[in-house]
Amino acid sequence: MLLYNLRLSWKSLLRNPSLALLTVAAIGLGIAVATSFTAIYYLMTADPLPHKSDNIYYVRLDSWNPERPFNDEFPERPPAQVTYLDATAVVKSDIPTHTAASFHSDLFVYPEDKTQHPFEVSVRLCHSGFFPIFELPFAYGGPWDRRADEGPDRVVVIDDATNQRLFGGSDSVGQRIKLGPEYFTISGVLEPWRPVTKYYDVLNASSGSPEQAYIPFLHVRDMEIATDGNTQGWKSGDGEGFAAFLSSESTWVQLWAQIETADQKARYQTFLDAYTEQQRTLDRFQRPTNNWIQPMREWHVEEGAVPPEARSMMVISLLFLAVCSINLIGLLLGKFLARAPEVGVRRALGASRRAIFLQHIVECQLLGMLGGVVGIVLSVGALGGISTMFLDDVTLHLDATMIAIGIALALISGLVAGIYPAWRVCAVAPAIHLKTQ
Amino acid sequence: MLRMRNITKIYRTSLIETHALSRFQFEVEPGEFVSVMGPSGSGKTTFLNIAGLLDTFDEGHYELGGEDVSQLSDVEMSRVRNEKIGFIFQSFNLLPDLDVFDNVDIPLRYRGMPRKERKEAIQSALETVGLSARLRHYPSQLSGGQQQRVAVARALVGKPGLILADEPTGNLDSAMAREIINLLEQINDTGTTIVMVTHDQEMAHRAGRQIFLLDGRVIDIRDEEAKPLFDPDRFMPSMPTPSLA
Numbered sequence: 166m167l168l169y170n171l172r173l174s175w176k177s178l179l180r181n182p183s184l185a186l187l188t189v190a191a192i193g194l195g196i197a198v199a200t201s202f203t204a205i206y207y208l209m210t211a212d213p214l215p216h217k218s219d220n221i222y223y224v225r226l227d228s229w230n231p232e233r234p235f236n237d238e239f240p241e242r243p244p245a246q247v248t249y250l251d252a253t254a255v256v257k258s259d260i261p262t263h264t265a266a267s268f269h270s271d272l273f274v275y276p277e278d279k280t281q282h283p284f285e286v287s288v289r290l291c292h293s294g295f296f297p298i299f300e301l302p303f304a305y306g307g308p309w310d311r312r313a314d315e316g317p318d319r320v321v322v323i324d325d326a327t328n329q330r331l332f333g334g335s336d337s338v339g340q341r342i343k344l345g346p347e348y349f350t351i352s353g354v355l356e357p358w359r360p361v362t363k364y365y366d367v368l369n370a371s372s373g374s375p376e377q378a379y380i381p382f383l384h385v386r387d388m389e390i391a392t393d394g395n396t397q398g399w400k401s402g403d404g405e406g407f408a409a410f411l412s413s414e415s416t417w418v419q420l421w422a423q424i425e426t427a428d429q430k431a432r433y434q435t436f437l438d439a440y441t442e443q444q445r446t447l448d449r450f451q452r453p454t455n456n457w458i459q460p461m462r463e464w465h466v467e468e469g470a471v472p473p474e475a476r477s478m479m480v481i482s483l484l485f486l487a488v489c490s491i492n493l494i495g496l497l498l499g500k501f502l503a504r505a506p507e508v509g510v511r512r513a514l515g516a517s518r519r520a521i522f523l524q525h526i527v528e529c530q531l532l533g534m535l536g537g538v539v540g541i542v543l544s545v546g547a548l549g550g551i552s553t554m555f556l557d558d559v560t561l562h563l564d565a566t567m568i569a570i571g572i573a574l575a576l577i578s579g580l581v582a583g584i585y586p587a588w589r590v591c592a593v594a595p596a597i598h599l600k601t602q
Numbered sequence: 603m604l605r606m607r608n609i610t611k612i613y614r615t616s617l618i619e620t621h622a623l624s625r626f627q628f629e630v631e632p633g634e635f636v637s638v639m640g641p642s643g644s645g646k647t648t649f650l651n652i653a654g655l656l657d658t659f660d661e662g663h664y665e666l667g668g669e670d671v672s673q674l675s676d677v678e679m680s681r682v683r684n685e686k687i688g689f690i691f692q693s694f695n696l697l698p699d700l701d702v703f704d705n706v707d708i709p710l711r712y713r714g715m716p717r718k719e720r721k722e723a724i725q726s727a728l729e730t731v732g733l734s735a736r737l738r739h740y741p742s743q744l745s746g747g748q749q750q751r752v753a754v755a756r757a758l759v760g761k762p763g764l765i766l767a768d769e770p771t772g773n774l775d776s777a778m779a780r781e782i783i784n785l786l787e788q789i790n791d792t793g794t795t796i797v798m799v800t801h802d803q804e805m806a807h808r809a810g811r812q813i814f815l816l817d818g819r820v821i822d823i824r825d826e827e828a829k830p831l832f833d834p835d836r837f838m839p840s841m842p843t844p845s846l847a
């Protein structure tokens with residue numbers, strides 16, 4: 166019966182091809198828009214490291230002002246980042262499988278080739294654990310050795326674009342580049358890499374590109390590299406200048422740990438609590454103990470790592486699709502009711518109301534499917550445009566799930582557009598229409 | 603085969619009520635060929651629609667093949683129409699988008715018959731009406747008489763016990779009309795009950811029994827008092843008297 170209904174639907178489309186085209190175009194447009202923005206939203210909310218995100222934790226210590234909480238609206242939340250003092254102390258723990266403190270800054274690169282101008286790169290200062298935790302993909306070499314976290318060798322990991330610019334894309338491991346006033350030896354070169362969200366730093370331009378160079382965290386001190394990101398503090402430090410900043414209660418470092426087992430986590434929690442307890446004796450951490458080992462995804466949600474526009478665009482695009490299919494109701498109603506005499510004949514020959522209803526729903530679904538195919542093709546093109554315009558060159562693509570969602574949306578819009586007309590046409594009294602033919 | 607007791611059908615519009623059938627009594631035995639005559643508006647089509655379960659009625663009792671059919675669900679009624687009844691209409695009512703084969707196929711589709719059986723049944727029905735060479739013609743490519751023969755094939759393809767025909771020759775010239783009536787006789791000879799509405803005296807007389815309708819009632823032709831009403835020379839179109847609702 167399904168095949169029969171499909172054949173009837175196909176004949177019906179051919180009987181009035183321009184109307185069919187209009188319908189398919191309307192659904193197609195709606196699907197294209199809805200699928201594109203749903204895809205964007207889905208990609209942005211997707212788990213960046215599905216195989217291990219449960220093992221990545223964001224460390225937060227409540228070093229805040231005893232007078233008032235860090236966040237008045239959510240007083241239970243510790244500060245979003247940790248102080249330099251705490252980051253450098255806690256990162257020494259060997260309880261986590263990997264751990265790293267990190268922040269973001271900018272430095273100038275001075276090319277050896279004097280015909281090239283110096284240029285600025287964004288830099289992430291971090292510990293070697295950063296690379297295995299977040300699985301940065303290497304084209305050449307790899308992360309620096311753990312020992313380099315303590316100095317004195319200056320090492321750097323550069324991204325593909327910088328490697329293209331300085332070394333024409335060749336294997337530059339072992340070469341030196343001048344970053345700011347110092348020379349750094351390249352330990353690794355990344356593959357081209359552009360996660361949809363900067364999941365390792367959602368506080369600072371989370372939809373932006375990753376940094377172009379990565380150097381050991383310790384250079385913050387000897388090179389006096391200030392953060393370019395978010396800083397919040399409540400108490401200045403001792404001494405003068407940069408040293409005072411480093412010893413202040415300013416929170417600006419992000420601390421991460423990869424933890425595999427519950428036991429490991431419990432031990433780490435004990436360690437953190439013991440650490441802050443000890444700091445109390447130094448007149449710090451005067452608030453109740455509140456140290457968090459927060460799963461990465463929870464931190465992302467708390468921070469709203471998905472740009473709110475992504476959600477509103479998705480909602481608007483779904484509404485647009487709804488408008489498209491609601492507009493079709495009138496069109497289909499006219500088309501179906503014009504067919505009432507034919508329906509009368511079918512009823513007389515034994516078609517039940519249900520059979521008539523199904524026949525027309527199948528026709529709507531055929532339109533929906535055709536619209537869906539058109540829409541998905543359009544949306545593949547649209548996604549390319551959208552990514553270059555709004556998303557700083559993230560490559561968006563439709564995966565199988567998104568195609569399935571697109572088709573599901575198409576079927577739903579076919580249903581939305583067709584259910585009322587189909588119900589009306591199956592409710593007509595057959596006897597009346599038999600006479601008029 | 604078909605037994606109607608005190609059937610009343612009232613068409614209500616906002617202004618008037620029309621008693622299309624009032625206390626209508628009628629019976630058809632299996633294998634009969636009955637013609638139904640009557641002036642325009644006397645309720646012939648209304649009667650056929652009710653007999654064919656295409657319309658509801660307000661009062662009375664209707665049995666088809668010994669089964670009370672007034673309380674059936676839509677699905678059950680559709681099955682009865684599909685399996686027990688064949689319809690032939692004055693205006694053929696072939697579906698213009700479907701070719702001859704697919705038109706005759708319609709009732710079998712709603713029966714869910716397997717492909718091979720359908721094909722055989724359609725072939726044999728089209729042979730009966732002499733159109734087996736026109737399988738892939740569309741209705742617009744056929745003459746009126748041929749179209750009505752396709753409609754006859756469609757009515758009998760499901761081997762129904764009862765065929766209801768509403769002025770099947772009304773749109774045809776007399777030669778073609780005769781072909782159709784010959785066909786109906788032939789079908790009746792195989793045991794199929796036929797009820798045929800017609801305006802044509804000659805056609806009516808080909809049936810084994812004739813009944814006459816007036817103002818939504820059956821008039822017994824043997825009733826001498828009523829006979830003058832149906833004298834063809836004195837035939838007066840009479841309308842049922844509408845009463846104010």
Ligand SMILES: Nc1ncnc2c1ncn2[C@@H]1O[C@H](COP(=O)(O)OP(=O)(O)OP(=O)(O)O)[C@@H](O)[C@H]1O
Nearest residue numbers: 613614620622641642643644645646647648649842
């Ligand atoms: N859908 C309807 N709504 C209101 N009144 C109707 C409707 N259908 C039929 N009638 C009325 O019921 C009466 C019987 O109509 P019906 O069609 O049964 O007559 P008929 O005997 O078939 O006439 P004809 O020979 O002209 O076909 C008529 O008065 C008609 O006006």
Ligand SMILES: [Mg+2]
Nearest residue numbers: 646647648768
């Ligand atoms: Mg009539």
